[in-house]
Amino acid sequence: MKFEAVTIKDIAKALGLSTSTVSRALRDSYEISPETKKLVLEYAEKINYHPNPIALSLKERRSRSIGIIVCEIANSYFSQVINGIESIAQNNGYNVIISQSHESAERELLNLQYLTSRSMDGLIISVSTETRDFSYFRELHDRGMPIVFFDRIVDEIETHKVIADNFKGAYDATTHLVKCGYKRIATLCNTTTLSIGKERLAGYIAALKDNGITPDESLIQYCQHGGLLAAEMDEAMNSLFRLRKVPDAIFASADKLTTGCLRALKSRGLSVPDDIGLIGFSNSELTELLEPSLSVIKQPAFEMGEVATSLLLELIEARHPVTNFQTKVLPTEMFIRQSTQTKKIRTKPVIS
Amino acid sequence: MKFEAVTIKDIAKALGLSTSTVSRALRDSYEISPETKKLVLEYAEKINYHPNPIALSLKERRSRSIGIIVCEIANSYFSQVINGIESIAQNNGYNVIISQSHESAERELLNLQYLTSRSMDGLIISVSTETRDFSYFRELHDRGMPIVFFDRIVDEIETHKVIADNFKGAYDATTHLVKCGYKRIATLCNTTTLSIGKERLAGYIAALKDNGITPDESLIQYCQHGGLLAAEMDEAMNSLFRLRKVPDAIFASADKLTTGCLRALKSRGLSVPDDIGLIGFSNSELTELLEPSLSVIKQPAFEMGEVATSLLLELIEARHPVTNFQTKVLPTEMFIRQSTQTKKIRTKPVIS
DNA sequence: TATTTTTACGCAATCGTTCCCGGCAACGAT
DNA sequence: ATCGTTGCCGGGAACGATTGCGTAAAAATA
Missing domain, CATH: 3.40.50.2300 (Response regulator)
Structure with a gap:
């Protein structure tokens, strides 16, 4: 099945002109008389001519x-x-x-x-x-x-x-968790081969240090596929909850990780924000409608x-x-919602 | 800034052949000797030749x-x-x-x-x-x-x-609302100039009739832009809640309408599913994480x-x-979740 | 050896468009 | 009358690739 379009040749033939003249008339060249231009333009309009972008691409290499x-x-x-x-x-x-x-x-x-x-x-x-x-x-x-x-x-x-500003976004989120009273703050992040992985992890670590908390390698979980695969999400969460001292808050550093994390926490029967706090990078418009509404860093x-x-x-x-x-x-923007607003007073880390 | 690619001519020149020969060699034509083919293919590989799809499109018109x-x-x-x-x-x-x-x-x-x-x-x-x-x-x-x-x-x-199966999807959703005890079931739908608007509305109406409920024109709200604009959503919801007899359930017939409706209900301080039930078409992966988790028809x-x-x-x-x-x-699939599972017993329509 | 067939390749047109050349009137200046 | 200008337009190459046709040389046949 072919699809025939109108070309400059059709116009040239119909008007008894050369293709060069038609081309120039269409491009409003000074070399063409006003009458000819008018003729060409009107006829082109009439038969609904549109230049072929493929031919143009070939010719102009753009x-x-x-x-x-x-x-x-x-x-x-x-x-x-x-x-x-x-x-x-x-x-x-x-x-x-x-x-x-x-x-x-x-x-x-x-x-x-x-x-x-x-x-x-x-x-x-x-x-x-x-x-x-x-x-x-x-x-x-x-x-x-x-x-x-x-x-x-x-x-x-x-x-x-x-x-x-990935560093600052992560720094703000982590600082916010600290301010909310969370003590053992874990993070779910992309591989550090990715710039966003590196920068957001750095922000997280800096925020912990600035608040007198020593970063704990076991609380940092990497997701190779950014949470696209359910399996790696499970794997990461399992690793966190197998720890002797389980985390009491999580900073998720990407969209899929954030919502995936909420899903995982819910399926474990954990209550957010009381059992565990959650904040993460997300641009989804639904985060405020979630249960609980999610505190997020928005880009x-x-x-x-x-x-x-x-x-x-x-x-x-x-x-x-x-x-x-x-x-x-x-700059990123932080939206504080329910998922980090626990009323529980946290003095000691929760022991599983 | 231009970007030069390797062409068939470059190969022809380098190998002292004509472009036709190179072209045929690359397409494995029987007219070309095995030695020449080998020569061409190896050189093409070496200089990383790829045929220019634009030239091909122009020639083949596909x-x-x-x-x-x-x-x-x-x-x-x-x-x-x-x-x-x-x-x-x-x-x-x-x-x-x-x-x-x-x-x-x-x-x-x-x-x-x-x-x-x-x-x-x-x-x-x-x-x-x-x-x-x-x-x-x-x-x-x-x-x-x-x-x-x-x-x-x-x-x-x-x-x-x-x-x-838009008709059946809408029919099932509406029937489900009836079975849950809701009496005044409204719908938010696309314009009926759209096939999906027409079919889903028909499914909604048929379900009501089959359950002995007379469809009420004032409970049918059309959204010209399918919920893409916040204003039309507000407008539709206002119309519904200005009624003497407000609805006690809503069937939203498109993705944006469903989540938009939930947002609107929440901002009015209404409790879903107890003040009002909600079900709708949606393919979002987050609907089960919402507050309340949404009953949906999934395509x-x-x-x-x-x-x-x-x-x-x-x-x-x-x-x-x-x-x-x-x-x-x-076929569509229905997922029943919290947003339609009220415990309240409904005997009479709620009067505002 | 002469003729035909086969092999293996080149030439040139084509797709739709642009643009460099070149040409031919008409006109004013010399 | 001749020359240079100017205005207006056509011819044809080019962009990268394919393909029908033509053809020289080699191979096969008579």
């Missing part, structure tokens, strides 16, 4: 499209970022192609190859948890492909980056998408190679 | 890509459908381009034009609430573009369609994406124009 790679669009944070990206892209006449890695390095590479082969003018990327080898990103970047990383950034590659997702896109467009439209790259850090 | 238009990827239902689409598409060597209408007919049209001009081989579409004019869809379809509608389908256009979203894609691929790969179109109806 597509006025930008590619996005995220792990999951089902994640509220990422869908909000994408909306931010779209808003800026559209205002500037760019289209957006979305692809998902599902936290698989292999799929990420395939998406990357697809997007570049489709002549994307630039890429906005948040890397997958699995990715260890950044050579393909580097190669692309070295060969001049404009790339902006956001959220999960790649330190080794020098380009524009956009992140939330300025939409804004991050906007900023990333503005930076990318700067790169794309730069006349000279850009060497002066920047990393924009946007 | 792109091995399928386009998706949904209203919001942030909606769990749609992101699950997209995952289903991706899984089948990838297995068949197709790529997927996602675009969002944000419930705007204008954006939907722009996306449609973009996707077709990008030589999509086929489209999978769930129309926006705003869309009244289907002429563009029809034109595209008449001109041979393979299209599969899902969820919000267009009755007037004859092509493959995939839907959940087989992933599967719907799979089925829609299989049907689309059939259309795309058909040798002759297809005229025998089908509408697949997949």
Whole structure:
């Protein structure tokens, strides 16, 4: 089944002109007489002509499209970022192609190859948890492909980056738990191969230290797939509750980890916030409707998408190679709700 | 900033062959000697050659890509459908381009034009609430573009369609509310210009009638934007609670309406399920963690994406124009949780 | 040895568009 | 009358890949 579109040739033939003349008339070239222009424009309008972007891409080696790679669009944070990206892209006449890695390095590479082969003018990327080898990103970047990383950034590659203030977000959350009287504060975090994993863990540790608490390695649980797999979540929670001294609060450092953690705590029959406090990074709009309503650290997702896109467009439209790259850090916001507001007075750690 | 890729010409020049020979060697043509093939393949591998899909699209007028238009990827239902689409598409060597209408007919049209001009081989579409004019869809379809509608389908256009059993889902939900003892059951629904709006409303009405309850027009509230706008949600809820006889249960017929309704009820200080019962369509994974946990009708979203894609691929790969179109109806599933399980015995309608 | 067949490759058109050249009128200046 | 300008437009190459057709050399046949 084919689908035939109107081309510049059809116009040329119908009007007894050459394709060059039609092309120029459509682009409003000074070389074409007003009458001819009028003729062409009106006829083009009439037969509903639209230039073929594929032919243009081939000719111009650009597509006025930008590619996005995220792990999951089902994640509220990422869908909000994408909306931010779209808003800026559209205002500037760019289209957006979305692809998902599902936290698989292999799929990420395939998406990357697809997007570049489709002549994307630039890429906005948040890397997958699995990715260890950044050579393909580097190669692309070295060969001049404009790339902006956001959220999960790649330190080794020098380009524009956009992140939330992960350290401060984690620091604030942890400090808040301490202030609420929790004593044994555990954390669920991404692998530290991920920038967000590293930074949020650092914030957690710093907050503990600043409050005179010695970080305990056994209270730090890493989730390779960021909570995407139920199994690793169970595994992490089991490890925490097998401890002689179980935690009395948890700081979860990513969207899926936060809600996954609540689910796990509930299924263990634990009462949040009285048996255990919970706070975490989350951009879900439902957290305030949860039982209990969740205290969360929220990232300025939409804004991050906007900023990333503005930076990318700067790169794309730069006349000279850009060497002066920047990393924009946007503030997080803390929402305090029930999940950390225990009335129980905690003097000693709870012993299981 | 440009990004140069390896072309077939580079290989031809380097090996002292013509581009035709290289092309044929790469496609393993019988016309090329084994030695030459080996030479070409090895060199292509070495310099990491990948055929330019844009050039191919231009030549072949197909792109091995399928386009998706949904209203919001942030909606769990749609992101699950997209995952289903991706899984089948990838297995068949197709790529997927996602675009969002944000419930705007204008954006939907722009996306449609973009996707077709990008030589999509086929489209999978769930129309926006705003869309009244289907002429563009029809034109595209008449001109041979393979299209599969899902969820919000267009009755007037004859092509493959995939839907959940909306009537039965709504019927079951409403019947469940009746069985739980609720007497004045209201509904929050999409506009009936939308197929899902129509079918779910019909299911609600049929269930009431079958249980000896006369449907009350004032208990039916329509949301033009499917709950995307907070204002229309407020408006609908105000209308319901301004009634002399306020409802004692609500059936919400879409994802955003369901969670939005819960939010509205809570902000009014009403207790669910005791002051008012709530059940609704939702595919969010968080509904069971909400306060109260929500009774929901769940659609087989992933599967719907799979089925829609299989049907689309059939259309795309058909040798002759297809005229025998089908509408697949997949069953919904009901999950009964706290939001409908009141202990209060209801004999008379609650009077405000 | 002469002729036919096969093998293995190149040429050129094509997809839709842009853009560098070049051409041909008409006109004013010399 | 001739020359240079200007205005307006067409021819054709290019972007990267495929493919029908043509053809030289080698192989097979008469």
